[in-house]
Amino acid sequence: MSDDEVDHELVALLRAKFGLNGSDPSAPPETKVLQNAEFIVDNSTDVALDMRYTKLAAIAVHEEMQKREYSPKTWAEHELHPKSKDESTLNFIFTMDLLNFSFWSEKSEEERFAVEYKGKRWTGYWSLVAALQRALDDEIPITSPEFWVDEEKCTDEVLRNVFRSASEEEMPMFDQRVQCLREAGLILEEEFDSSVATLIEDAKLSAAGLVNLLAERFNCFRDEGTFERKKVRFLKRAQIFVADVWAAFEGEGYGEFNDIDKITMFADYRIPQMLHSLGVISYSPPLDAHIRRLNTLESGHTWEMQIRGCSIWAIELLRREILKLQPDARINAILIDFFLYDLAKEKEKAGEEAIPHHRTRSIWY
Numbered sequence: 001m002s003d004d005e006v007d008h009e010l011v012a013l014l015r016a017k018f019g020l021n022g023s024d025p026s027a028p029p030e031t032k033v034l035q036n037a038e039f040i041v042d043n044s045t046d047v048a049l050d051m052r053y054t055k056l057a058a059i060a061v062h063e064e065m066q067k068r069e070y071s072p073k074t075w076a077e078h079e080l081h082p083k084s085k086d087e088s089t090l091n092f093i094f095t096m097d098l099l100n101f102s103f104w105s106e107k108s109e110e111e112r113f114a115v116e117y118k119g120k121r122w123t124g125y126w127s128l129v130a131a132l133q134r135a136l137d138d139e140i141p142i143t144s145p146e147f148w149v150d151e152e153k154c155t156d157e158v159l160r161n162v163f164r165s166a167s168e169e170e171m172p173m174f175d176q177r178v179q180c181l182r183e184a185g186l187i188l189e190e191e192f193d194s195s196v197a198t199l200i201e202d203a204k205l206s207a208a209g210l211v212n213l214l215a216e217r218f219n220c221f222r223d224e225g226t227f228e229r230k231k232v233r234f235l236k237r238a239q240i241f242v243a244d245v246w247a248a249f250e251g252e253g254y255g256e257f258n259d260i261d262k263i264t265m266f267a268d269y270r271i272p273q274m275l276h277s278l279g280v281i282s283y284s285p286p287l288d289a290h291i292r293r294l295n296t297l298e299s300g301h302t303w304e305m306q307i308r309g310c311s312i313w314a315i316e317l318l319r320r321e322i323l324k325l326q327p328d329a330r331i332n333a334i335l336i337d338f339f340l341y342d343l344a345k346e347k348e349k350a351g352e353e354a355i356p357h358h359r360t361r362s363i364w365y
């Protein structure tokens with residue numbers, strides 16, 4: 001055996017022994033989300049992708065995104081999103097994406113959890129953004145990591161008040177949200193000088209690296225499942241955090257990443273519903289019936305894995321089809337996803353018929 005072979009043998013042994021993940025440390029970071037999504041698509045029995053509708057949807061989505069001049073700038077145009085390109089906005093986004101999950105309610109529009117802010121009644125994702133803005137207006141430092149770990153100042157009562165509802169229903173999964181804040185505050189304090197900016201710096205301009213860092217260090221960002229006995233990663237809130245920072249800072253400052261196109265669609269409960277309306281994905285009769293009956297879907301259930309994985313891959317196919325239409329289109333999975341979310345909310349507001357979204361209760365999305 002030559003010296004070189006001995007070295008390889010030795011390195012392989014050392015890696016196996018010390019559990020090194022076998023990846024070459026100099027290789028660029030990968031999240032494996034897209035690769036796992038393709039594996040799910042190839043083994044899905046209850047969710048199918050339709051290429052004809054995907055091609056048609058690509059034309060419609062591309063046209064509408066061009067008409068609206070959809071770009072990272074669109075992010076800050078939303079009434080409630082912070083506009084300043086500074087550390088306070090970075091902290092706002094981190095806080096928001098720590099808690100950006102599971103707003104759906106069994107109650108009616110009138111009775112569901114809602115936040116009153118600036119004379120309007122906000123529900124869903126926007127109820128979270130409104131609650132954070134309202135707290136900041138009330139001089140409560142809700143977006144500061146030191147505050148989350150301060151037992152005296154940041155009591156459960158203070159947090160209940162921050163997320164108080166304008167209806168009878170309190171914020172879904174309130175206790176889990178408090179736990180996310182406390183845990184993240186501790187980890188930021190222990191490892192990142194209580195600074196989100198330090199976390200960003202540690203990722204060294206890599207979006208995928210930042211996603212992996214969040215999944216590695218924070219339990220509440222480690223959004224993974226098992227499908228056909230294989231670990232599959234979705235990392236929805238870790239990815240949407242990176243995407244929100246990239247969009248809010250328009251790819252500069254804290255939002256500068258050299259591999260932002262490695263970020264995939266965010267596997268939530270809204271986009272699959274929109275993809276179904278576009279005919280891009282379809283459900284088997286039992287799954288279709290389950291969803292239309294508004295039955296809950298256990299977190300980790302194979303149907304849930306299939307919906308999430310097929311949706312991620314569907315956006316990738318849409319992206320490829322749009323680039324075939326316009327090779328120089330400044331488009332990525334993030335912007336397609338953001339657009340489809342906003343479109344889904346517009347259609348919901350307009351009362352347009354759509355299959356119900358699936359009902360999984362979890363902190364992952």
Ligand SMILES: Nc1nc2c(c(CN[C@H]3C=C[C@H](O)[C@@H]3O)cn2[C@@H]2O[C@H](COP(=O)(O)O)[C@@H](O)[C@H]2O)c(=O)[nH]1
Pocket residue numbers: 074075078100101102103104123124125126265266267268269270271337338339341342365
């Ligand atoms: N895939 C994807 N999921 C998204 C968003 C957003 C909002 N992003 C803003 C930032 C840029 C965009 O332009 C949006 O203005 C929230 N969600 C997820 O949806 C669910 C909330 O639904 P509902 O209860 O109906 O509000 C919940 O899981 C939440 O985490 C998105 O963009 N993509």
